[in-house]
Amino acid sequence: MMKPSYSIRTPIRTVLIGIRPILADALCLLFRTEGSIEVLGAVADADDLPPSTLAAAKVLIFDGRTKIPLGASIRWWKQRCSHCAAVAVDVEQDKAVVEWIAGGLDGFVSADASTVELVEGIQRSVRGEAISPWHLVTKVVERIRVLSTQGGDRARSLTLTRRETEVLHLLAEGLSNKEIAARLDISLFTVKNHIHNVLEKLKVRYRRQAIRCALDNGLLKPGAPVVMTNIVSRTQGWS
DSSP states (O other): OOOOOOOOOOOOOEEEEOOOOOHHHHHHHHHHHHHEEEEEEETTTTOOOOOOOOOHHOOEEEETTTTSOHHHHHHHHHHHHHTEEEEEEEEETTTTTHHHHHTOEEEETTTTTOHHHHHHHHHHHTTOOOOGGGGGHHHHHHHHHHHHTTHHHHHHHTTHHHHHHHHHHHTTOOHHHHHHHHHHHHHHHHHHHHHHHHHHTTOOHHHHHHHHHHHHTTTTHHHHOHHHHHHHHTTTTTT
């Protein structure tokens, strides 16, 4: 027996992640008028949703014109609600869609798509159908090949403890070792140990590299402050 398609009687429950306010308002109005898609909430990238809301959601909708690293944001959210499809909307032609797909994006809707194409794209994502123009297929396949050569050892090494994660976020804010020690109320020696462990696990030598690796692998919470200039200046003097 064929599964029934989604309809007005069975709305697709979605959550808007980091959508610009004007676009979020437009999407809510469109979905409410169209009837087959329901918006459970609209949150910024660093906000948390109640577990019940995430459990009910079927699709996470991301802003294709966001200024934050979208690949890392998608990866972070998909790790917490793997049952949801991830769709980027209002995507411009020159965006790094292949990297977003590597982060877990299931499909995207281009900036010049019609409202009908937008709704159909979201419906297709729930059915497990990829949403991608044919010209990107070759690039996606090539990206998969690159990722497959990296092996599983690195992925396993990216598991940080709670304290290491806290230190990593403070590093991203540009704090010095002394400032981190004061913030977490721990000794300077302990801070250095945590930083050493973070660099070892991420297989990098410098703080700047650790922050970039953390962003690429979803270890930094989307929307968290990242001060790369301070990291660069303080990288040289750390050992």
